[in-house]
Amino acid sequence: MSVQPFEPTVTVGNIALSFHRAAAAVTRRVLEAHGHRVNSVEAPHEQMFRLQEDGDVDVLVSAWLPSSHGTYLSHYRDRVRVLTPHYRPYCVWAVPPHVPAEAVREVADLARPEVAERMTTAIRGINPGAGISRFSARIVAEYGLDRLGYSFTPGTETDFVARVEQGIADQEWFVVPLWRPQYLNRLHGLRALEEPKGLLGTVDDASPVISWEALDRIHPDAVARLDGLALGNDGVEEIDALINVDGLTPLQAADRFLTAHPELLAAVSGHTASVSPRGPVSGDE
Structure with missing residues (x-):
């Protein structure tokens, strides 16, 4: 059946990183498929x-709980509904594939003299509010890497990606604070290091968070579909790669992914929604 607008506009907010844009674009298409x-x-x-x-975002995509974002959500947890996770992210420290596994297999190996002599000791990350940035600063201190000249510096996503690309091109020995899902994993075959102290947090649940006030305005079938949407780490990385490697916008990437996986927009609760591949409402790409 055709879809008519159900209620006023829904505001979807995402953290300013490409893989969060990927997941948010799918969330947007689900909402549009139900008339929003x-x-x-x-x-x-x-x-x-x-x-x-503060009430300026209805649907937040996504909160990584409990490790990375739990402290941020705790201030207002009683005023939102946390949905079933869309994927299960985790943080790692990784090295490029040209760094031999027999030389660097775990974080502690970075302190070995023969490794420290070859490694670039300036470690670049993303913005300081990210869980991986908080965890990485702690790792440098707790493994005593700072005493060997290692340092961690947060920065922009653009600088972070450029640093990885340059290191790969130069066949440099370097370590990168990373996570799944992130398209660089599949693009460059980065190898995660073992970290037995558990300083990188747990495997998190990446869940959309909807304010209780917004739940009264969002079509219940849209909420049900979002609550059952299983993208997985591989799915988010696939969309992320379409954005960063193929040059698509987040919405274009989401549309291509959803065309290949139509079951993700299948009907819920006995209702159906028929929309064009781009959704019923056009918007900024």
């Missing part, structure tokens, strides 16, 4: 959670 108009906003980690806490 969608506004999209993005911000750094802590700011995005503050925007939802």
